[in-house]
Amino acid sequence: MPHQLAVTIRAALPAARVAEVSELLAEAGRKGVAGELFPFAEVTGVHFARLLVVPEGPPGADGAPVPASVVYMSEVDAPLQSHLTDLVRKAGEGLEKVFGHCDGYPTGSASVAARTAWLRAHRIPSAAFYVNTVGRGRQQILREARLREAIEEFLDQQGAALSGAPPSRIRAAVQEHVRGRPDLAWARSRPAPPALWWRIRQKAHLVALPVVALFLLPLLLFALPVWAVLLRLHELRDAPGRDRPDRRHLRELAACEDFGAQNPFTAVGSVKPGRFRRATLTAVLLVVDYGVRHFFNRGDLTGVKTIHFARWLFIDDKRRVLFASNYDGSLESYMDDFIDKVAWGLNAVFSNGLGYPRTRWLVLGGAKDELAFKNYLRCHQLPTHVWYSAYDDLTTATIDTNARIRAGLFADLGPAATRAWLALL
Template sequence: MPHQVAVMIHAPLDQDRVTDLRKRLGDISRAGMAGPPFHFGRMPGVHFARFFVLPADRDPSGAPLPAELVYLGEVDAPARRHLRTLLDVAADGLDEVFGHCPGYPGAAAPRGERLRWLRRHSAPADAFYVNTVGRTVAQIRAEAELRQVIQDYLDRRGSWAEVPPQRARQAIQAHVRSRPELAWAFRPPPGPALWWRSREVLHRLGVPLLLLPALPILAVAVPVWLVLLRLHEIRDVPDTERPGHDRLLELADCEDDAAQNPFTAVGFVKPGTLRRLTTRVVFAAIDYAVRHHYNHADLAGVKTIHFARWVSLDGRRVLFASDYDGSLESYMDDFIDKLAWGLNAAFSNGVGYPRTRWLVTGGARDEQAFKYYLRRHQIPTAAWYSAYDTLTARNIDRNARIRAGLRGDMTPDEAEGWLRLL
């Protein structure tokens, strides 16, 4: 079973065609991304996918930045297979939307040429969070169907109040065994490939080992960095402007159509070498943490996120994107309550962020200023696809536990706890 990867394709747009593209993406979104012209519903291994337009802007020095079309996908590995599948299944959609980008080969070009263009315009994530590494789209869908089969059986049987928990579990097991197509439910899902697990172990052990020789230098450098950072923080000018009403309506129009929502935000890194270096170090720390510590349904206490990524763009901007459960208001509250220090570390190097102290305090604790900041930097998701749009992260985890509970022996208390999942 593969692990999960983040795919990103982005390219500058023909500025005269931005409005037409926005309208077309809106039409596609309303019709649903599972069908034509992208047919994501026919693509194996696509958890989430989105298109959005990154608007033209000027960086803090005044240099112009063109509008860009961006595609993000969270998919089962490998990424190269997903790019090939995009051309096999969604060629009409790709040709239509990326045809707004100067230099795109177009439908008349050979498949190999278009594939090379997609690869040239791909960008890796600096850090990528996966709710549960190794849990594929196929597994998520199958376990949801398994739960429904069991639930239907329990409903038909009527009252179970007088049935002892172990006997009720045995009856459920017998029913599932009677369905040959569900034989897979009694086997544990396979984990990621051995080569991938070996690579992750090497990374987990290798990074600390590589840092050991640098400890004497870090012992001198870190205090100096902290002092310089604090001086920068004192001079920071936060942007407390409330987002406009029309802006909020535009963002709301792209939200709350499913059990999950997409979030995308882009902002400029504060000028100067110190801030750029701090951003790189923070992203490296986030990458290490989400790969080795927060990789099973829990991002430091936040359990509603399916995927999240942090991406450095052109050395001047940072993109953050996630797929999360519930409303944006509850999502922001969850982060503020449980992970304010992490928000500050990740985003306080952004222009206009609420003022922090020593990188991790303050900042997001100014709740209203932080929410305004996120909304000002949020990019409307023009078109978005979810492979399981009725399932929250908790639903998915519960379904996996129901499947696991079909195997092995249980005490009466364990059986009763398992039945509560149903």
């Protein structure tokens, strides 16, 4: 079973082509033909994928503004090279329509290898990447959904015959039915774990960061009070933003939302100027990445259970941050979930962004100003016109239930556990 990767490919767009590419993506979304240009369903291992235009950024050290860019983002099953190769082969026409305007993209009769190499060269690593359940691949999710459907169809058909039967007999009938289905033979075994080499690397990372922190402990104990004083001085000088999302922007965002059980969220914002904020945000995202890699990787992000994937990325020499997620339900409920359950975490990350509601000691205040926080998110949110989900009718809760149905189907269960298993159906 593969582990999951966050793939982000970004390339600058010539100013003269920004409107054209933006309109192409918007048209694909409006007409529902994104799947024709970008047949992600045919690309092996894709869970979610999106294409969008990131607007130009603030000037860099040379005084020149950062140009607008086109960005491809996906959450996929490893390995990376197989994904990129399959992506070029299956969605090459669509990729050429958007990346073909970018400097150096191999167009025309260029080879698959040349295009794949270009995509790899423009890949941006994530500063932190959250996976709802590590190791649960796309094939497993889709198979387990079909298994549940097959079992429920069988129970519907056999309802009269099994009515009043004890739970053990009903489960035995289900087992017999599944055994008789060659297409469900895989359900008799447990999912394989991710590759051994990857698990070894994860264990090494789990140990390495605390060891380094322990080695640096004397320096950290000295630096922490200094950092706290500097933090408070910065917070007192910070000016919270007063911007409100305009109606046109809200309509454009709404046109990309609420077409299924899930939604995409993409936002970009500038980091507050100065080395202090940049270093603070780097350290915070290092801790976030450590936490989501090793502790919050079984369907629960500190109380928020509706997120399939999320990532944070630095762009433009760490002057801006790009955030993207795939979540269940509406944006309003998504924001409320975070405010109610993990406002401190939002503050620790986003308070380093320009215009964020005023915070105290990094984690207090901020998102607790609900209206200001929601205005901040909406102002920085980008329209995600082209977005794909491999299982857009499945919530995280449904996916987890399907996995539990498979796990319990042939497991050794007692009477109480058997009743609980049947209650999942």
